[in-house]
Amino acid sequence: MSRTHRLFHLMQLMRRMPPPVTAAQLGAETGVSARSIHRDIDTLRELGAVIDGAAGYGYTLTEDAALPPLMFEAEEIEALVLGLREVQAVGDPDLAQAAGAALAKLGGRLPPRQAHRLKNAVLNARRFRTPPAPGVNVRILREATWDETEVIFDYTDAKGAQTQRQVRPLSIVSMDAAHCLLAWCVLRQDFRAFRLDRMGALQVTSTSFRPARIGLLRDYLEQISCDSTAETTRSHQQDAQP
Structure with a gap:
């Protein structure tokens, strides 16, 4: 790891790790x-980062020179905290880590009063049931979705039947019970939702379906909305029967 890369990585670590962070932790x-870390901290301070602490006590990043000044209304801060903590609670491991890093970046660049409000926000998000772990690398799946490239994976349905699917990935959503991939199934020639914890052996193909993702996703969401409306109507009709 080059020194430039290490300095950048140190900033990321101090944004993400609970302060104060010791030189031993950063060195690991x-x-x-630890001596190299102390020198790196001095360099970062010279570059404009405001870092409290000293050798033997640990370091706290209080102002991040890499980020522009930010100003938010009180309710905007609460909304940011709630949204990012919800991602920490329900997101896949990479997204949960990214949400924590984003919170740390915000806290490092807000004025002191707003940083205090961010740290001690009234709103919070907690889940008492952790979503099941995905069976595939979600970062690769997200990239394939963004790139509009078809993927192939093994899938086990609720009855235990195993199939291989080739799909056009459209969106990854957090449901009550699990994370799901919304997709156009090439085999079924229809929209399907696949639980990520039931997927395995993910392969990214060279088959592009650009620029169809946005249109397909819009159609799928409209279909879901219509199905939900129809189900609600049927339920109300049944409740109204004598």
Whole structure:
């Protein structure tokens, strides 16, 4: 790891890790000695980062020179905290980590009063049931979805039947019970939702379906909305029967 890369990585670590972060912790993450970390901290301070603390006590990033000044209304801060903590609670591991890093970045660049409000926000998000772990690398699946490239994966349905599917990935959504991939199934020639914890052996193909993703997703969401409306209507009709 080059020194430039290490300095950037140190900033990321101090944004993400609970403060104060010791030189030993930072050294373990970057593979260098504590003495090298102390020198790197001095360099970051010279570059404009405001870092409290000293050798033997740990370091706290209080102002991040890499980010522009930010100003938010009180309710905007609460909304940001609620949204990011919800991602920490229900997102896949990569997204949960990214949400924590985003919160740390915000706290490092807000004015002191707003940073205090961010740290001690009234709103919070907690889930008492953790979503099942995905069976595939969600980062790769997200990239394939963004790139509008078809993917192939093994799938086990609720009855235990195993199939291989080739789909056009449209969106990844967090449901009550699990994360699901909304997709156009090439085999069924129809929209389907696949639970990520039942997927395995993900392969990204060279088959592009660009620029169809947005239109397909819009049609699928409209279909879901119509199905939900029809189900609600049937339920109300049944309740109204004598």
